[in-house]
Amino acid sequence: MSKTLMLVKSGLAAGAIGGVALVAGTAPTHAPQPAQAAAHVVKTAAASCADPAWNATTVYTGGQRVSYQDQTWQAKWWTQGNTPSAGDASPWQLIGQCGGGTPSDPPLVQVPPPTGNALCRPEALAQTGGVDVPYCAAYKQGGAEQLANGSRRRIIGYFTSWRTGKDGSPAYLASDIPWNKLTHINYAFAHVDGNNKLSVNETAPGNPATDMSWPGVAGAEMDASLPYKGHFNLLTQYKRKFPGVKTLISVGGWAETGGYFDASGKRIDSGGFYAMSTNADGSVNQAGINAFADSAVAFLRKYGFDGVDIDFEYPTSMNDAGNPLDWTIANARRGALNKGFVALAQTLRDRLDRAAAQDGRYYQLTAAVPASGYLLRGMEAFQGLRYFDFVNVMSYDLHGAWNEFVGPNAALYDDGKDAELARWSVYTTPQYGGIGYLNTDWSYHYYRGGLPASRVNMGVPYYTRGWKNVSGGSNGLWGTAVGGNCPTGLKTCGDGAVGIDNLWHDLDEKGQEVPGGSNPMWHAKNLEKGLAGSYLASYGVDPSLPINQLVGSYQRNYNATLAAPWLWNASKRVFLSTEDEQSLAQKAAWIDANNVGGVMFWELAGDYDWKPQRNNGQGEYFIGNTLTNLLYNAFSQPAKVSARRADASPAPTAAIDVGFSLGGFKLGDQNYPINPKLTIVNRSQTTLPGGTEFQFDVPTSAPANIADQSGFGLKVISAGHSGNNIGGLKGDFNRVSVKLPSWQSLDAGQSVTLDVVYYLPISGPSHYTVGLNGKTYAIRDEAPYLPYLR
Template sequence: MSRRTVPLLLAAATVAGLLVTAGSLPGAVPTASAASNEDCRPDGLARTAGAEVPYCQNYDTAGREKLGAEHSRRVIGYFTSWRTGKNGAPSYLVNNIPWDKVTHLNYAFAHVDKDSKVSVGPDGPDNPATGMDWPGVPGAELDPKLPYKGHFNLLTKYKAQHPDVKTLISIGGWAETGGVLNPDGKRDATGGYYKLTQSQADINTFADSVVAFLRKYGFNGADIDYEYATSANFAGNPDDYTISQAHRGDLVKGYVALMKTLREKLDAASAADGKYYMLTAAVSASGWLLRGVETYQVTQYLDYANMMSYDLHGSWNEYVGPNAALYDDGKDAELAFWSVYTTPQYEGMGYLNSDWAYHYFRGAMQAGRINLGVGFYTRGWQGVTGGTNGLWGTAALPDQSKCPPGTGGTVNSKVPCGNGAVGIDNLWHDSSAAGDEVPSGVNPMWHAKNLEKGVTPDYLAAYGLDPKDPKNQISGTYAANYSSTLAAPWLWNDQKKVFLSTEDENSLATKSKYVADKGLGGIMIWELAGDYGWSATANGGKGEYTFGTTLIDKINDGLRGSAPYGATKSNDTTPSDVLNVDVSYTGFALGDNNYPITPKLHLANNSGQAIPGGAKLEFDYGTSAPGSMSDQSGFGLSVTSKGHSGPNVGGLKGDFQHVSVTIPSWQSIPSGSSVDVTVRYYMPIATPSNYKLTFGGKSYALSTDNPRGSGGTQPTSTTTGPTTTTTTTTTTSNPCGAPEWASATVYTGGQTVSHNGHQWKARWWTQGDEPGSTGQWGVWQDLGAC
């Protein structure tokens, strides 16, 4: 996500280390609210000790977010602060939002101020968030009862009319991750998140201010848009390199501390206010950036992740490709340059596409907590040579001494910077500090549609483009092209050799079906003001494309009626008994040195019992990395089942690579002790999940996964001298005490039945649906064998 168009608890009790809900403790009296709170907590979402979080306000008893009667998947729209109409350009205000077509609205952007607090700038009549008004604009009349004006006033007003829509304040973005964008458009590189996350005291101050901000303005949560907490060299805004480069080795650690603190503070506020506060994040989809984010340890703190599955190609280098391809086609010119397709360890897998990014995050969290990002804007080049109608051609800036900071040879001498499109092909351009146009081929989709139709628009001057300048006049034909392999459209002007990567109804229909079929949570849009509709002269219009809802309508059409999203991390039945064992990964090399990727798997036993030698540890990681993980510690770790192998043209086939390792017979792990295993893999993975530890004839889930409905039994042990003898004691009642399922009976959410030797819980109303036949996302949740 960028403002600028250059890329870039329920308190759980612990008994002898076993997590159990309060209601299962001996002598404990369960309360209805406590039981329902844990029942509603999403699988994998971290608890905050001591906070009785009202999860059931926001989630149902399957841990799925409540989205209102008209939606089974999220449609998240970013609404930006700067399209106010006060600068002469057409306005896009809160009343222009298609409120009936979205489930969430993210307001972009707030920032970190000099006092380490969240801020939208100084109050006053020029502040679009809290001070502006729009007299005479129908629908933009302010609510005089509110103590603030601006967009926040209108958001509060319209939200009262659409109570199912949730609003979040998005903090950061390209320009304000490491600085502050002032009202005059100038930017101060104050340090932002880069500075904030160096100090836990500052993080605490910031998190407290976020809570106060949400309470003051009525937002449902905070969306953290940190671009980027990665050790990748020269990532992020080049204006921030003086601080970001100096802290590359600390950025991930600080990011994790920030998100953990925010989760805890928001959970405490949720418990105190009786109102659930969300925490989300805009997350990178680029394999290059993600290699420097270790294992994306913040996923456990997020209600959901919004993948920025765009800005995957752009004029920061010469390689001409799609902004937001859904799939790889095996021909990506940038990946080919870096020998990705021919390096055996990569197995021909391309990592600059949405499908790869989804499977990266799927390794750490369920499909329903992942949203696919789409861009309602273009990126483009001029002077393109080679390729198929420009696709996978090259377009180097003729004078490489004039590359903008942070692009091409300014950060890597091997890669030329790109020749970004300008003028009429660059309507939504930014300006440099000197006031010059930044060439990048960025346009709202309504402007791209006018180019395609050959319409000379009347709004060029309002965007700083002189209509008399030849570069700002339409010439040649902008022909629409589409790759069904990539699910990516583009415009190609053969006369001008201009390539503009677009989004259209075909690509969004395909992406919506992808989201629906794979069980993703939904689609996130950057940004709503880029959508288009035709302004017909017959209806008093101008005979050109302008703001509209064509693309969001296509998204809603594709998601309407889809089944509930995937709510469980594992595709298999998870053991009902949970051991208090933590697994983490440490010791990553920085940036480009992080290859092959060789961290230490750190297993910490906090269970109160010894884990004996011979215990078997299993886990999954996403198919974003080949199924070739191994260890360098002599433990014999190996991938025992592959969800995918080989190239990923057309998409990765399965979700997980499954790993198994046996603790050596001589390596008992006493309680309070740990063991490290150095592992090796070759492409980025998000935090492995679905851990299972088996010994003494019984399997256990691990607390590190934050599993839903923690409970059951754990082993007891007796120790004589150095030898530990482990036995299993079972204290739970027979789960098949539940009544037998009957096809004619009506069941409602939360009711349990027994069927075919398993116990099942209904997630919602059902009749006639046989347990075991409805799939992992269906009505019946398998609680395990009786």
């Protein structure tokens, strides 16, 4: 590996800020707001500097004195070109202050404190310069979100467009949503159309969003005063009754990230998010992004949604990631996808903030984001996080029939036995530190590198994943099931469950069942109880088969270390990974203990209740609210555990304008070890002398072995976690330190770049500080209202 060290001049507006590379043409987040116009420099009286100013070309011998930055320095021995700085290795000794105060009281530019809407801006959310964004319409002072129904954490349910009942299967309409138990509803899905605009095929006759109706269904009557029918008509009506519940339009998803379904149901391979955000030559498609962002604003205004949820699966540089139908266009753009995603997030933030200021209501921007360490390795340091109000981590689909490794859909913790990770030597490769990365707890800690805990929500599945013909394992857990008829694009796959064990089956492009063991949880509960549901025929299962042939015996199992339940049918060797009240209660307690923002679930129609009148009066499980009620009851009552402190980093009282960024990432498949370049740019007017110390936090999603390859001695000085993560990571952050060499200084506008190396993906970093002349400074990107050193 190369060991590079670069020192370059850069303009004060150049570089990257807060760990995030700026997109061309972007103003820094600390661009002065109107309230900052009265900023002024404050100096305290001190003796004038009588000694000559230090000069880099002059030779000094022991005992000679110079003045430098309002301080008197004395040479300890012969020196030339060494910037005056403190430290045993420095040839200079600080004598005292002259002309500008004391070392602990440097000249600072005072910044007026935030007022008005700025008091409600969520912590670390990117600002749109020059715009008075009405944050206080959605957030409280201090940045906590105003949540509906008395909940103290977010409860976000996805509502799908296709469960209309028109195909004979059970319907799930807006009238079925437990509006009094939720804080947010995401409508799934809109798509990116061929003109790079947000669409739900709303002009097509009979489309479910705006032109469908359900005559005779109580609670689903259309409001004729609205200019549209369909789901949106019902959502608008119920939103009037529950105005605190926020509704967002979710764009993309697995099937419509790289294309879309037209009005006839045919999939159009348009390129979707991939083509809208990036060009074939690897450049950002800003024209496409602008068209989409403008259409999103128009869409929100037309239909009354409170925001946009981006479900881009996935802007990763890992080859063959995402839907195989998208690989042709996605693989050619892998090196540009993260850059395009950041530009998309930044542009949407700008357009939504400007629209919010005009409309006097706040528009949220959120994202559904991956949980797998494999996918995240190809998403650099997830530089776009700062633009989202919050992210919803898809901490499910961590195991499924796309490969042969039989395991939990959504384990809370690692147990050190994950068969997929063991296969690829993750537990035995020393650099990984024994950390397993296919679990909810790991993915939460990954996102803590770039976001406060309050802006991260964890996903739970209201559905199952499963395999048939499972061999080995403990009642199937960590066994294998190798498939022979793989879906399009997959050379190898698992032997996914089918038939009655795959009730919510997807269809491939040929209309054939995709094996995967996908069932609503209410069906899984009936399998557990040995019941053949009365609804089977509507899903294509012959209900006349003998009950033992149809269902068989499903034994419920629970692994407390994983916090994961599953059903095991020994006679059929079928394994179905489930989610139920026991596992969800354990996750809710974990969310409280870690002060996580809340929970998101896919999807509302998968929840269950026991219905005693159904199935000819014998009773059965069917669509209900048991799991959602559990979450609401947990989060509407006082927390039973003490929430972990949000941050444990120092709290400086002043700031300095120094920028940091990670860049130069290799494509994901070649990105091991992860070996980007850390660039530090001095945007202040103060020279940073040799010995200046920079500290920052990296999340414990990566072991505490981050280092540099440039001779700067970058190292972890405080480990938040060590060893494996069985039962969860113990702390949120590893604290990192790196110092300028004693012989090197950074003048105004200069930057230094060093190679760093780590072994599991991180977001961020964050919580930067600069140690200068015995004082610790925050950086202005993270602390825009602190007085700052010029």
